[in-house]
Amino acid sequence: MTTFSRRDLLRLAAGTGAASLLAACAGPGGSSTADPATTGSGLAGPREGNISFAHWRAEDKDVFETILADFFKSNGGKIAVRQDISPSADYQSTAIQKLRGGSVGDAFTAFRGAQFLDLAKAGVSTDLTGQALLQKYETSLIAAGSDGGKQLGVPYQLVFNTPLANTDLLSKAGVGEAPKDWQGFLALADKLKSQGVAPIAWPGGDAANAGQLLNVLVVNNAPTDDALGKIETGEHKVTDDWFLTVLKQYAELRPYFQNSATGTSSDAALALFAQGKAALLATGSFQVAGVRKLGATFGIDLLAPITTTADKAKYEGVHNATFILGVNARSTKQGAALAWLEYLSDPVVAGAYANGTAQHVTVKGVEYTNADLKALAPWLTRKTALAPRFQFTNLDVRGAVENATVQVAGGKTPEQAAEEAQKVIDQKKK
Structure with missing residues (x-):
């Protein structure tokens, strides 16, 4: 687990002085027999067409619609982006199947941890290593989007998983x-x-x-x-x-x-x-x-x-650093998808997203004007841990652990809940 240094956080808040960093939502990678992530061969393709942007933040829909309209104008109407939004629980469990088909999520998002790693192993995540857009981000804050020495996605949100x-x-x-x-x-x-x-x-x-x-x-x-x-x-x-x-x-x-x-x-x-x-x-x-x-x-x-x-x-x-932006390796419109990610990476656009959604971002030089973001500014210099919940790479094991807490909250003794959960964990690990 890592912590932010004061220097990292204040660099991210450059341009506002009073800006704060919020957290929404990477374990070690492993070898896989699935298709490897691409090396970006399609990223230089045509920057035109209609593309799908898959994510789970329904509460961000209106803000994204405004940004999408501006993006459409800025590219001369050559690229139109449709939002494909699923509830977070559904996105966690079904996104990999949808994205592998290539018809949904030319550009997509991933949760840090198990889902990001599963998508990488399934060959869904295009390698963004060396792309110019990465220079727009704080390097120390996008590590959750890397695996096996490749930058397979870019964490866009920095949020606090704190009550x-x-x-x-x-x-x-x-x-x-x-x-x-x-x-x-x-x-x-x-x-x-x-x-x-x-x-x-x-x-x-x-x-x-x-x-x-x-x-x-x-x-x-x-x-x-x-x-x-x-x-x-x-x-x-x-x-x-x-x-x-x-x-x-x-x-x-x-x-x-x-x-x-x-x-x-x-x-x-x-x-x-x-x-x-x-x-x-x-x-x-x-x-x-x-x-x-x-x-x-x-x-x-x-x-x-x-x-x-x-x-x-x-x-x-x-x-936590999450909402990891990626380009779908199965898409035939990777050039257009990359153009959309590049647009989101612009500090002005990222600022519009951040202030409109009360979500801080990992893009450098963003100016935060949202009153709630400013009110939470003191958390910039506090010692916070990287959310341990996302250390799990096996969602069945994570589910068993978390279900034990729900069982205890519902009245079961801690010892009984722990014993029952450990039996499930032992089975799921095999």
């Missing part, structure tokens, strides 16, 4: 600063509950987002930064003491989740938070725009539960 906080509700509860240890966090949750609101809105019924909370509950409990991923290799188990501690903390949080938390969808949890009925939203900064779209006007900050004593805490939160 959102309603600062108005925190102030009403008399909270002046974020708790620095686990007991302090539980005390905060008690104060919030006494105000008649749910301390934490958690989408336990949505597999794509239920696991976001796991990120912040793991980083200070894990014996090493890569411990969560090592559950997949067998070097660690969910029955280990450190992970049982994580599960026990899920049990301690039961009284502070909203009613029926394990069956709550992401949209329902978002609405609960946006309506001021929950103080924290246990997902990440990638949902800031969604909160505002529902009409919320309260102040927003980030607040991660510190799961240890203050002296043992290594990290204040979690970040």
Whole structure:
């Protein structure tokens, strides 16, 4: 797991001074018998035609439509881009089949971790190494798009997988600063509950987002930064003491989740938070725009539960580099797809995307004007860990680990949930 240096972050924010870096959503690669990623042979092809851009950010649709219209004008009407949008859970499970067909996703996005690696192994990701557009990005922030020494994609978003906080509700509860240890966090949750609101809105019924909370509950409990991923290799188990501690903390949080938390969808949890009925939203900064779209006007900050004593805490939160842009190796319109990625890489265009969606980007020299991005500026210099949830390369194993947390939140004992999950993990590893 890596952390941002102050220099890296402030370089990315150059041009704004007050800009902040947000996080939405790469393990080691391996050999594969699938077709290798191309070396960019089609990237010099015709820059014309109608192409498909596949992604999962439905909340970004309108902003992208504006950018697409400007792109169409800028290329003299030679390239038209259609958005092909799927819900994040569906995109995670079905994108590889669709993209391999070549008819969808001439340009596409990928989640960091398992999906990116699977697409690379399947020969879907065109090698972008040496392309001029890479010079527009902070090199240290696009490493998640490389595999086997090749730059197979470009992470576009930098987001915090750290709970959102309603600062108005925190102030009403008399909270002046974020708790620095686990007991302090539980005390905060008690104060919030006494105000008649749910301390934490958690989408336990949505597999794509239920696991976001796991990120912040793991980083200070894990014996090493890569411990969560090592559950997949067998070097660690969910029955280990450190992970049982994580599960026990899920049990301690039961009284502070909203009613029926394990069956709550992401949209329902978002609405609960946006309506001021929950103080924290246990997902990440990638949902800031969604909160505002529902009409919320309260102040927003980030607040991660510190799961240890203050002296043992290594990290204040979690970040991720995701929404990895790529060109489909199976596409017959790679030249046009590359032109679209080049357009997105322009600092002015990237700024329009960032400010319109409340998503920071990895492009250099972007000016951020969005009020929420500015409000979160202090997180630029805080020590945040690279989201460990995406260390898994086997989604079945990740699912078993995350399901154990849901089971505990639903009432199962940590020990029983861990034992059942470990049996599944042992089977899935074979």
